[in-house]
Amino acid sequence: MTYCVGLRLDQGLVMLADTRTNAGFDNISCFSKLHRFHRPGDRMIAILSAGNLAVSQAVLTLVRDGLTDPETGGVESLLTVPTMFRAAGLVSEAVRHVHHIHGDGMKLQGVDFDVSFLVGGQIAGGELALFQVYSAGNFIQATTDTAFLQIGEHKYGKPILDRAITPETSLVDATKLALISMDSTLRSNLSVGMPLDLLVYREGEVDSAVTQRIAERDPYFELVRERWSDALAKAHRDIPAPEWLGS
Template sequence: MTYCVALRLDSGLVFAADTRTNAGVDNIAQYRKLHFWRQPGDRVLVLLSAGNLAVTQSVVSNLNEQLASTDNSGGPTLFTVPSMYRAARLVGDAVRDVRRQDGAALEMSKAGFSASFILGGQIGTERPRLFQIYSEGNFIEATDDTPFLQIGEHKYGKPILDRVARPEMSLGEAAKLILLSFDSTLRSNLSVGMPIDILLYERDSLDARREKRIFQDDEYFKKLSTAWSDALRSAFANIEEFKI
């Protein structure tokens, strides 16, 4: 399984994804699920992926082949689309292309055709935008009312995001919040595992400069996890007991 989350802020975007992929308790591997493309000064696009690894890798490969092609017949690529909306449509089209190729065979198996993506970034002077793209190729966009999007094993990390996430948060606050949602998920679901890839995008920078892979022994993450556990125990102890 997978857990990926992204948060749209007034000041930019924050993305994070785990790296665990498993096909059973004795077949666990690590694969990168956070991908990004950039043309400094023009655009930055970040893609998070969850679902069938073969499907998601095919989608990413299709997008990369479009960029590498010397004979694209004028077709759009992530580096030529004029807006993030058009970029989301391009990813949706890539998902549909893979479904046309592999969908029938996968639907005959237990796994089925399973893939979902979060695409975010900024193109030119357009404000940063964030989309969730489904296995059918259609998508929704994050709003001020719901500034975060999640895919994969999201239920354990969602409650804290629902309570705390706000568009006016700083990038650092949002990164802290997202890592807390990962801490909750890691404690409750063994199919999500470290290391965690995280990327902070500063609005109008039009470059990806702040990216990190967080490993199990990361000092900040260990301190964050311990402090959050202590704070929860303290808050619980300070609430009056239920009595009948």
């Protein structure tokens, strides 16, 4: 299991993922689920992946190396697509391609074809965008009504984002909220684990995305965890007692 979240804001993009991958209680590994496709001066595209590791790696290899258009014979990759919408479409095509090759074999082995992606970024001259790609090869786009998307074990972190995230949220506040959302998930599900990979991208600045690996005992993440726990404890203590409980 994993937890990945992407926030599409007026100021830019925040993307955060854990790194835990497991194939049973005694086989736990660490793989980065944040993948960046950057061409200086032209584009910054980031992908978060969840689900079957072999499937996600196959999809990522295809979109990195390129898929061949059967009609034109041309090869298209994430470094050549003209729009972010087409970037999401290319990832979707790669998912369907991998399913066509491996889906039946996986089914015979009793393995689910389980994979999903968050695709976010900007191509110079185009709009900032964030998409969620499903295992069926279809996708949706984040909008002003839904400023964040999640994949993996999302239920523990979602209530925090639902209450606080709007398109107008600043990149700084969104980063803090993403980390709080991740902390809630880490506390409630052992299949999500450290370290974390974070990307913060400011709209229109394709060469200035900030990436950060957050390891165990990271001072800032420890501060976020401590302050959030203290704030929650104070908040519930400050709420008046219900009258029907009496004194």
